[in-house]
Amino acid sequence: MKPRVLLGVNVDHVATLRQSRGTRYPDPVQAALLAEEAGADGITIHPREDRRHIQDRDVMLMREMLNTKMNLEMAVTDAMLAFAEQVRPQCVCLVPEKREELTTEGGLDVAGQEEKVAKACERLAAIGAEVSLFIDADKDQIDAAVRCGAPVIEIHTGHYAEADNPAEVDLAFLKVADGVEYARKKGLIVNAGHGLHYHNTERVAAIPGINELNIGHAIIARALFTGIKEAVRDMRAILDRAHQE
Numbered sequence: 001m002k003p004r005v006l007l008g009v010n011v012d013h014v015a016t017l018r019q020s021r022g023t024r025y026p027d028p029v030q031a032a033l034l035a036e037e038a039g040a041d042g043i044t045i046h047p048r049e050d051r052r053h054i055q056d057r058d059v060m061l062m063r064e065m066l067n068t069k070m071n072l073e074m075a076v077t078d079a080m081l082a083f084a085e086q087v088r089p090q091c092v093c094l095v096p097e098k099r100e101e102l103t104t105e106g107g108l109d110v111a112g113q114e115e116k117v118a119k120a121c122e123r124l125a126a127i128g129a130e131v132s133l134f135i136d137a138d139k140d141q142i143d144a145a146v147r148c149g150a151p152v153i154e155i156h157t158g159h160y161a162e163a164d165n166p167a168e169v170d171l172a173f174l175k176v177a178d179g180v181e182y183a184r185k186k187g188l189i190v191n192a193g194h195g196l197h198y199h200n201t202e203r204v205a206a207i208p209g210i211n212e213l214n215i216g217h218a219i220i221a222r223a224l225f226t227g228i229k230e231a232v233r234d235m236r237a238i239l240d241r242a243h244q245e
């Protein structure tokens with residue numbers, strides 16, 4: 001029996017709407033709790049260095065209030081590592097960040113900065129956090145993640161999500177699927193995320209060996225029209241349907 005694929009709901013873009021006017025609403029903390037009620041297995045938040053959406057206050061409150069688990073996404077910097085040591089989340093996902101980017105554009109270059117990433121993994125493991133590395137489905141990046149001591153990787157599905165035509169989509173999908181298989185053989189727990197929505201997720205969720213999908217923007221967008229609980233339930237149903245395949 002294939003294990004159930006976990007759903008991590010990223011609530012960053014509830015905070016994007018709040019920050020657009022500097023109001024107290026909508027509150028990503030409220031969204032996170034409702035998402036958990038609707039079946040989210042965890043909540044992902046990404047306090048970027050420029051704090052364009054998630055604020056430290058959101059992180060601290062969620063750390064106290066979440067009933068599932070917090071997956072704290074962060075850049076590999078001393079400041080963010082110190083913040084993680086203060087927050088002590090269950091999970092930390094190390095991601096690349098460029099101030100000028102609209103959203104995450106690619107995977108973390110672990111192979112190009114192994115010593116720095118390995119030290120970060122060590123620091124985070126010391127506070128009991130499960131560390132994942134957000135990487136492209138490249139074998140050299142997967143090998144570097146193993147050498148850095150990360151128990152988990154999250155494969156960047158942005159290239160698959162943004163592919164323009166069916167041939168490109170298939171190529172990008174096969175790269176993700178091959179990456180999952182390769183990483184599993186290396187003993188890694190394999191998650192995936194970025195750009196997944198209601199029409200491209202089932203195929204990824206059906207990849208043998210996928211542990212968890214982290215999905216945010218599409219769920220929050222749908223929630224504008226259906227409410228967040230229904231939006232989460234709809235995505236949960238897609239993962240469950242893939243699980244039965």
Ligand SMILES: CC(=O)[C@@H](O)[C@H](O)COP(=O)(O)O
Pocket residue numbers: 010012013044045046048073095102103104134193194195
């Ligand atoms: C790493 C990733 O793909 C997302 O989890 C990340 O949070 C995207 O950044 P924004 O949420 O700022 O779009």
Ligand SMILES: NCC(=O)COP(=O)(O)O
Pocket residue numbers: 010044154192193194195196214215216217218
């Ligand atoms: N790590 C991916 C994530 O948390 C959500 O990405 P997206 O669904 O907002 O693109």
